[in-house]
Amino acid sequence: MSSAVVVHTTPPLTPLPASDATSIRLLGILRLGGLSPDVTTADWSANGKPFITLDNIAIQERYLSSIPGWSDPDHALSAEQSADSLEWKAFVDGLVTDLVNHTMYSLPPNHPFLAGAQLATCPFPMNHYVPHRIRSIHRNRLRAAGMWGLGGGEEGDDSDTQRKKLADSVVVAPGGTKAERAWSGWGSGREVADRQRKFGEEALRQRARSAFDPLARKLGEHRYFYGKQPTSFDIALFAQLTLVLSVAWPNPLLANLLRDSYPTLVAHHDRVLKKLFPGGWGTISRLAPAPHPTLVESVRLYLPSWLGGPSAEGEKKKEAKDPRDIDTQKRLQRGRYLWFLGAGAAFISYILYSGLIEVHFGDDDDFEEEEGMDEWTVNVEDDDPFASLVYEDDDE
Template sequence: MSESKLSPLLGSRDIVLHLWPKHKDLLSFDPASVAALLYLQLALPGHFSVAYCANPDLSPSGQLPFLTQGLYHASGLSSIIAFVRRHPNARNLDAGLSPLETAQLTARIAHVDSCYGDLVNHMLYSLQENWIDVTRPALISMLPVPQRYYVPARIRESHKARLEAVELWDVPEVEEEEPEEQRRVVFGKRRKHRPDPEAHHFKKTFNREQVVERARALFDVYDRMLGDDRFFMGNEWPTTLDVLFAAHSHVLLDLQLPDPLVTSALTSYPRLVAHCRSVLSTAFPPNSPFPPTHQQGWLSSLRCLIPWPRTPTSHRSNHAALEGSPEAREIERRYKLWRWGFIAGSLLVSAAYVLYAVSIVLVKDGDVVARIGADDAPDDDDESEEEEDEVGGEGEPEAEADADAAAEE
């Protein structure tokens, strides 16, 4: 797929999809970002651009992916899909489904997002070998300094609670400690409990088998649903379910993880692998151009450090911006006036503060100069005392001479 670069003069009303960056053969490192890209490419080709971003704080909800068009913000895959469906030039991927099939499709989308998403996150963040060799280095390469030193651990920690709840969190190198009453003290130090290697290996093997069984149960359901068809639901064009399922499969198949626990289970279902390739080839046919891409400059690192304010928009203003109506232009004009007014007010307050500080310094310097001048000026009392001392000093030798002459007579 060829990749075109977006002009710097991109209009504010163009649709921009903000995704996690690419990594090797992946369209994006995050399954939700891959799904959003595939959905827009299938439903709205040629009407959007891509901005790779590793700073979730730029999103209104603090999550990637998110979409912007003027003042409109759609954060999260479900909000992005809802936005695309309302677009006048968009193709409805789920058109032609009956109400029952639509309800089933919604339930299956939630099932894939939850169960398949947990398996992919288990591969990326829970398995220690994958985390050390692939996931953490990939995140570090995407993030600027200093975010690369603490954001990967924060992202992993954010997935830990969910994976622990579904019993998919396993870090083999963490050692279990004995209860407080069973600890022994050797030479004044508490000795850590070393688990039995055979028991630890058995536990690890048992946990891995559970993960594989869970993955096979998921793949069995969708393999039967797919059957001999190219896409789910028997359609000739991918549906939202196809896009979401293929996005997760794409991450597992094309990331080349050193511990292919779930990937090995997926490759044993050739129809699901072919389904993933079919969705990707439909969205990006051979020799087709990639959506225009924003070029990231040095300002992107600075933008990660500064907490830029997010733009809150109401439901009414979102639709107005989407349609490009005069009301939307008036809202944008008022927003610009408020923004420049805030900047001008901030500058005036800063200038007033600087002038006030300078005036205080000058007044204090004037007092100091006056005090120094007063200390340097001669005092009249001191001068009179010095004169008396000089007169008294001159008369004492004459008095002593008269006294010596009288004594001699």
């Protein structure tokens, strides 16, 4: 019986099966290793990041060798080539990724196009904040790299741009008096915007050249970067470029630059695409995602049980459907008990050996009578010894 391998990706972006490079790279690594995994959209409520499962068990990328039938595409690389491949992967992650994210999240016409695909798979209430949080993460990164807003970014998202715009709208006289700048015609604002856009596009081209020129020289006239067969580095670069070349973006600034100035990299992308998916993106087997909860069901999840929310017994029954989950829970419970037992023993040992608490053991003879302690004597010769109980300090 063959094992079921599934890649849980971010929402699809026509014609791509996912809207991020990591999902496409994982899918490409499995296809290049000889597998044909199914694809489904990751559960946003549980884990919005792409991951791989084998028979419903999540597998990290470093353990892909445990999947039956998968072969490492880098097995033929020498030690020197493996080290060189790691360096070039870091190069792609540092430069090419920023250029791709700029196309997807910074350019105003492109982000609404991407957000539409993300919202289509987000259940309520995540569809109101998940796409904005994803964009804010990339915006912070692009701002740190100095790329946010290049080539026509949204001015409303940048407070520095707003302050500059307000500063340019007034004229400061020598005495400090401020006056509004005189209107210079209907096209004055449009001309300024066009100049800013052209300046941003040229700055973006310079950054693209610094990223793609070394890659083009590395590839040269070869089919792939390391021999006659693609490796994991070819997949890593392909996953970034296909987000730009395969999608019909409203503003294809980076795609046009690649097709005009770097035909060898575009040919490499097409070659890897044909190698992985001979019939195109439409040949990918995609599983139907789990149905989204309705508004009433979503609200019930946040209600206590006495108001109609989910009960603890119902959750336990739901978790106990799979016998493997029951065994896992038992192992985890035993592990927790052992951990607490070991922690308690270690704590008690520390208290005793540190001297915070001293414990003495001795016989009754070791205790000496304290000075000034009152003494009682009993006359054992009397018939009633308690009747002759005498207190020695008594004057009588």
